[in-house]
Amino acid sequence: MTLWTTVLLASGLAFALKLLGYVVPHQLLDGAIVSRVTAMLPVALLSALVVVQTFTAPGGGLTVDARAAGLLVAVTALLLRAPFLVVVMLAAATAATLRALGWG
Amino acid sequence: MTRTTADTMPAPRLADQRRNEVIRQCLSVGIATGAYGISFGALSVAAGLSLWQTIALSALLFSGASQFAVVGIIAAGGAGAAAVATSSLLGLRNGLYGLQVSRLLKVRGLRTIPAAHLTIDESTAVAIAQPEPAAQRLGFWGTGLSVFVLWNLSTILGAIVGDALGDPKQYGLDAAAPAAFCALLWPRLKSGDARAVAVVAAVIALVVAPHAPAGIPVLVAAFAAIVAGVLPARGRRDQDVDDPGTSPDGKAAS
Numbered sequence: 001m002t003l004w005t006t007v008l009l010a011s012g013l014a015f016a017l018k019l020l021g022y023v024v025p026h027q028l029l030d031g032a033i034v035s036r037v038t039a040m041l042p043v044a045l046l047s048a049l050v051v052v053q054t055f056t057a058p059g060g061g062l063t064v065d066a067r068a069a070g071l072l073v074a075v076t077a078l079l080l081r082a083p084f085l086v087v088v089m090l091a092a093a094t095a096a097t098l099r100a101l102g103w104g
Numbered sequence: 105m106t107r108t109t110a111d112t113m114p115a116p117r118l119a120d121q122r123r124n125e126v127i128r129q130c131l132s133v134g135i136a137t138g139a140y141g142i143s144f145g146a147l148s149v150a151a152g153l154s155l156w157q158t159i160a161l162s163a164l165l166f167s168g169a170s171q172f173a174v175v176g177i178i179a180a181g182g183a184g185a186a187a188v189a190t191s192s193l194l195g196l197r198n199g200l201y202g203l204q205v206s207r208l209l210k211v212r213g214l215r216t217i218p219a220a221h222l223t224i225d226e227s228t229a230v231a232i233a234q235p236e237p238a239a240q241r242l243g244f245w246g247t248g249l250s251v252f253v254l255w256n257l258s259t260i261l262g263a264i265v266g267d268a269l270g271d272p273k274q275y276g277l278d279a280a281a282p283a284a285f286c287a288l289l290w291p292r293l294k295s296g297d298a299r300a301v302a303v304v305a306a307v308i309a310l311v312v313a314p315h316a317p318a319g320i321p322v323l324v325a326a327f328a329a330i331v332a333g334v335l336p337a338r339g340r341r342d343q344d345v346d347d348p349g350t351s352p353d354g355k356a357a358s
């Protein structure tokens with residue numbers, strides 16, 4: 001799959017899913033289970049993405065490097081109610097600083 | 105939570121003061137959300153996508169978490185299919201938002217298309233937070249459009265800046281991606297069930313990661329966490345789901 005195929009396919013499916021809510025009969029998607037799964041799926045996916053992107057090494061194994069320090073700082077910033085962009089920038093700055101100092 | 109007179113009166117128009125109030129909400133959400141399009145643009149070019157591919161994702165896919173997932177999985181060397189699958193699973197919730205928002209908007213014909221495209225976390229959250237129908241519609245369109253415009257502009261800015269920076273690791277951009285996912289996850293962790301699902305998914309992803317190609321561990325973890333965390337909750341009827349897309353019906357039912 002080329003990058004353009006990925007981009008356009010993901011975009012088309014994203015739009016189709018959004019449209020689905022407008023066109024399907026309401027009772028079809030109204031169940032309690034559907035609601036719970038739809039609420040919990042992003043939680044599971046995002047959580048998995050956080051750890052995978054933080055702890056996997058380029059070779060495929062697990063590792064703890066500057067990214068883990070960045071995540072620690074990000075979580076601290078979130079606990080202190082920092083806005084999104086501040087959280088992301090602090091994490092990047094932490095990893096960049098540690099690498100400049102020769103670690104991770 | 106207080107009901108305004110607009111609920112019981114036939115007059116569909118909003119008072120100027122209420123209209124300005126809703127518009128202010130729309131713009132503040134638009135600016136706050138739009139701003140992090142900068143980090144998306146920068147991460148996307150760092151992942152190897154071109155400027156135009158980056159722009160296409162923000163304009164056409166237009167759903168933050170899905171966009172971050174696509175570039176994150178590509179950056180990690182994952183297959184396109186895994187990126188598309190993860191993006192689409194994340195996008196499922198927009199369908200549920202559409203279900204609820206469509207009742208408030210009552211759009212017909214061609215206007216369904218822009219309405220569907222603008223159906224994201226933020227527009228849904230602002231719309232369902234309004235007590236009166238006119239404000240719900242204004243909140244949806246105002247937030248959707250302001251996020252769309254600012255998100256796309258800041259994506260371009262981020263992509264250009266990111267491209268000029270060079271080696272992304274030197275600036276810690278590879279640490280920015282998980283931090284972004286973490287910030288997207290944070291507001292969803294209010295219930296104990298959500299926190300349990302998050303922990304289970306994280307553990308499974310770490311166990312699977314060394315043995316599967318990039319992108320796959322996330323999908324495996326999500327499915328397993330859903331089975332482990334969601335299905336047993338079937339019997340518990342008193343459960344509150346506090347996702348913005350699943351709570352507005354108290355209003356309609358009352």
